Amino acid sequence: MKLNEIEVYAYEVIYPDYDGELFYTLCLAKERAVEVEGDIRKLYTAEQMQEYAKECVREALKILDNAILPIFEDDERVVIQKIFEEDTKND
Numbered sequence: 160m161k162l163n164e165i166e167v168y169a170y171e172v173i174y175p176d177y178d179g180e181l182f183y184t185l186c187l188a189k190e191r192a193v194e195v196e197g198d199i200r201k202l203y204t205a206e207q208m209q210e211y212a213k214e215c216v217r218e219a220l221k222i223l224d225n226a227i228l229p230i231f232e233d234d235e236r237v238v239i240q241k242i243f244e245e246d247t248k249n250d
Contacts, residue, residue, distance in 0.1 A: 160214040168204050172197040213239055 172184045174197030185202075186192040192199050203211075216239060224230035 160211060162211065165203060165207050165211060167201045168207065169202045171200040171202055173200065174198070209243065213243060216242060 167189070170186045170189055170192035172186060172192050172195040173181055174184070174195060175181055184192075184195055184197075186195065189199075217235065220230045220235050220238065
C-alpha cells in the first residue's frame with residue numbers, strides 16, 4: 160500500500176495574510192482547497208494512518224523473510240500486535 164493510494168480525509172491549506180502571518184484552513188473538497196490558493200496538505204484519519212503503518216510493517220517483514228530469515232504468519236501477527244497494541248496502563 161502506498162500513501163497516495165489512501166483516500167484523503169480532508170485538505171489543509173496554509174496561506175499567509177498581508178502581514179505574512181500564516182493561516183490554516185480546513186477544506187473537505189480538493190477543489191475548494193485549490194480555490195483558497197496556498198500550500199495544500201493532505202489529511203488522513205488516525206485509523207487510516209494506523210492501517211498504513213501496519214502495511215509498512217508487513218512489507219518490512221516480507222523483505223526480511225525473503226532476504227534474511229523465514230517469517231511465519233504467527234510471527235507477523237505477534238509483531239503487529241506488539242507494535243500496535245493499545246497502551247491502557249494510564250486509562
